Each structure stands twice: as C-alpha cells, then as structure tokens.
Amino acid sequence: MTEPVTTGRRGLFGTLRDIYHERTSFNIVGRSRWWALLSGVLLGGSILALLISGLNLGIDFEGGSQWDVTVQGKTIDIDDVRDALAGTRGEDADILVLTGQQDSVRVQTEELPADERNAITTALADYAGVEEDAVSFVDVGPTWGEQVTRKAVTGLIVMLLLIAAYLSFRFEWRMALAALLAVLHDIVITVGIYAITGFEVTPATVIAFLTILGFSLYDTVVVLDKVKENTPALGAERGDTYSRMVNRSLNQVLMRSINTSLVALLPIVSLLVVGSGVLGAVTLRDFALALFIGIAVGAYSSIFVATPLLAWIKEREPRYAALRERALVYEARSAQP
Known part of the structure; x- marks a missing residue:
C-alpha cells in the first residue's frame, strides 16, 4: 500500500x-x-x-410597536432615552441605538393603544428635538x-x-x-x-x-x-x-x-x-x-x-x-x- x-x-x-x-x-x-x-x-x-x-x-415575529427617530446635535445615551420616556409605557421598552451617518434611536414595545403610542411619540420627539411627524412608527399585529x-x-x-x-x-x-x-x-x-x-x-x-x-x-x-x-x-x-x-x-x-x-x-x-x-x-x-x-x-x-x-x-x-x-x-x- x-x-x-x-x-x-x-x-x-x-x-x-x-x-x-x-x-x-x-x-x-x-x-x-x-x-x-x-x-x-x-x-x-x-x-x-x-x-x-x-x-x-424581533417585532416581525412577536408583533408590537416600533418607533424610529433621528437624533442630531448630541450623543445618544440609552439611559437618557429611558429617562425621556419616563412616565410612558416606553420606559421599560427595548431601546436600540443605530449608528451611521445619522445616529438614530429605535424603541420597541408590545402592541399599545393609541393614547399610549402618542405619549411615546411625543417623548421621543422632545428628546430628539424634532417635530412629532419626524418620528416614524410601525405597528405589527400578532397575526x-x-x-x-x-x-x-x-x-x-x-x-x-x-x-x-x-x-x-x-x-x-x-x-x-x-x-x-x-x-x-x-x-x-x-x-x-x-x-x-x-x-x-x-x-x-x-x-x-x-x-x-x-x-x-x-x-x-x-x-x-x-x-x-x-x-x-x-x-x-x-x-x-x-x-x-x-x-x-x-x-x-x-x-x-x-x-x-x-x-x-x-x-x-x-x-x-x-x-x-x-x-x-x-x-x-x-x-x-x-x-x-x-x-x-x-x-x-x-x-x-x-x-x-x-x-x-x-x-x-x-x-x-x-x-x-x-x-x-x-x-x-x-x-x-
């Protein structure tokens, strides 16, 4: 051999x-x-x-609500975002910082009623210093x-x-x-x-x-x-x-x-x-x-x-x-x- x-x-x-x-x-x-x-x-x-x-x-599998907002002029800190969401249902949400040419914040929660969604939208707009229309929102149902x-x-x-x-x-x-x-x-x-x-x-x-x-x-x-x-x-x-x-x-x-x-x-x-x-x-x-x-x-x-x-x-x-x-x-x- x-x-x-x-x-x-x-x-x-x-x-x-x-x-x-x-x-x-x-x-x-x-x-x-x-x-x-x-x-x-x-x-x-x-x-x-x-x-x-x-x-x-992710939200596409479990369903829920998601917000995205671009933040300019300051460094994004998750603790600061959570403080800004204090008093809303977004206080305990999943928060993600998206880095790139323009840094942005993504917030994900379970599916919420309209009034609680609006409260989170307002809080994010105040944190980012933008109008509420600049905060993008998507709602994914459990189905x-x-x-x-x-x-x-x-x-x-x-x-x-x-x-x-x-x-x-x-x-x-x-x-x-x-x-x-x-x-x-x-x-x-x-x-x-x-x-x-x-x-x-x-x-x-x-x-x-x-x-x-x-x-x-x-x-x-x-x-x-x-x-x-x-x-x-x-x-x-x-x-x-x-x-x-x-x-x-x-x-x-x-x-x-x-x-x-x-x-x-x-x-x-x-x-x-x-x-x-x-x-x-x-x-x-x-x-x-x-x-x-x-x-x-x-x-x-x-x-x-x-x-x-x-x-x-x-x-x-x-x-x-x-x-x-x-x-x-x-x-x-x-x-x-």
Whole structure:
C-alpha cells in the first residue's frame, strides 16, 4: 500500500504549503470521535441555551410597536432615552441605538393603544428635538408575526426536502443523509449562538439561514463528488477501506473547501464592518451576522461532520464492512515479525 505524505511534523509553513498544493494526508476521518465530541458539546450547549434563554425574536415575529427617530446635535445615551420616556409605557421598552451617518434611536414595545403610542411619540420627539411627524412608527399585529413565523418554518422544511431529493438523485440516500445531518448541525448551532448572545432574530436572519443551507451544502457536495469519483478504485490496494478512501478524498479537496470558506467570509466581514458599523444599516447587520456565524459553522461541518458521518454510515454496509475486516487482518499480519 502506498505510504501517504506525512504532514504532522512538517511545521506550520510546511503544512500550509502541503495544503496549498493539495498533498496533505490529515487523518480527519480517523479522528472522528474527537469531532463527534466537539460537535456534541456544541449541539448540547446550543439546545440547552435555546431551552433556557430562548430566542430574542424581533417585532416581525412577536408583533408590537416600533418607533424610529433621528437624533442630531448630541450623543445618544440609552439611559437618557429611558429617562425621556419616563412616565410612558416606553420606559421599560427595548431601546436600540443605530449608528451611521445619522445616529438614530429605535424603541420597541408590545402592541399599545393609541393614547399610549402618542405619549411615546411625543417623548421621543422632545428628546430628539424634532417635530412629532419626524418620528416614524410601525405597528405589527400578532397575526402578522404568526404568518412570518409559519412561512419561515415552511420555507426551511421545503428547502430540506428539496435538498434531500436532489442529493439522493445525484448521489445516493446515504450521502444525502450525511449532508442533511450536517446542515441540521449547522442550523442548531447557529440558532444556539443566537440564543446565547441574545442577538435579535429578524426576517433577514431567516433569509440568511436559508442561504447558509446552500453554502454548507455546496462545500459538502464538493467532498461527496470526490468520494463518488474515487469509489470505483476502492480496494485496488491491499488494506484499503472506505474510511481511508473518504479521508483521501477529503484531503484532495481540502484547499478548495478552505478557499471557498475564506472567499465567502471576507465580503461578509466587510458587510458587518462597513454596512453595519459605518453606515448603520441594521438589515445588513442582521443578515451578515447570521451568514458569518452559519458559514463559519458550515465550513467546519463540511469537513469534520458530514465526511466522517458518511464513512460511518457506509461502513455499516456488508460490502464495506467486509473490506474493513480484511484490512484489519492484513494490518495484523503485516505487524507480525
């Protein structure tokens, strides 16, 4: 059996050079227990955070009232805004400072009657030093929030079903299962991070979740396609197994996966820094934040979750289980003096 190129003790620059030239032999599949442990901890923490803290759903999902007003000539302080709203139902509201070319204040409350809404509008206008007409207001009813939630869940389910159908047709159902489990892994961890940090979940976040599905699958499909390409040659060398063939396939496309992830993450970072931090575009922030978290998790799962899962599932088949048994016997005989 041909000896692989060793990358374990070549040093950082030697390893990076091997990755660039696609001649690595990292034993990723062979260490699948470590990745399973890491993913288990991440999934467990995400589910626990979701059960304890829940998600900070935006007004589009829960319904309520929202005010926006641009403030000029002074630095916005949340405590000052809350003092200005003292005596109104906005005193305990969610207050957000939107920074950009023109700083503004956003106030969100539960759905309120007209007189209480007018009191908050007047207080915000006095704080910002503007006319009441300059304070924008939107009221989202609970029915609208339920519709948005239902459509978001429906879109996610339909997307997963279409993905399963395509991958089963393009590859096989076992590969489709491994890819879907990796996608679910990405979604749960991304949602868990939102539960832990308290980031607001908006419609832009849901759109980003659906985008994450496509990116995560793209990276995974690249690996699966290489596995399918290498499968006919499996068994040509003594001691070869399905897991080893999958590991070789993964190493062959490792550089491509890293490049894809980096190229995707760089413009998202610019969206976060420039779009949100400099221009104050809240929608861009919500979208880019979910994308950044999801793509980072997806890059991890396509390498360390989907591929080891595929090897584990396939080696339950009699053909590949027998191949693994023969490899163990061959290694035992080779080890004898």
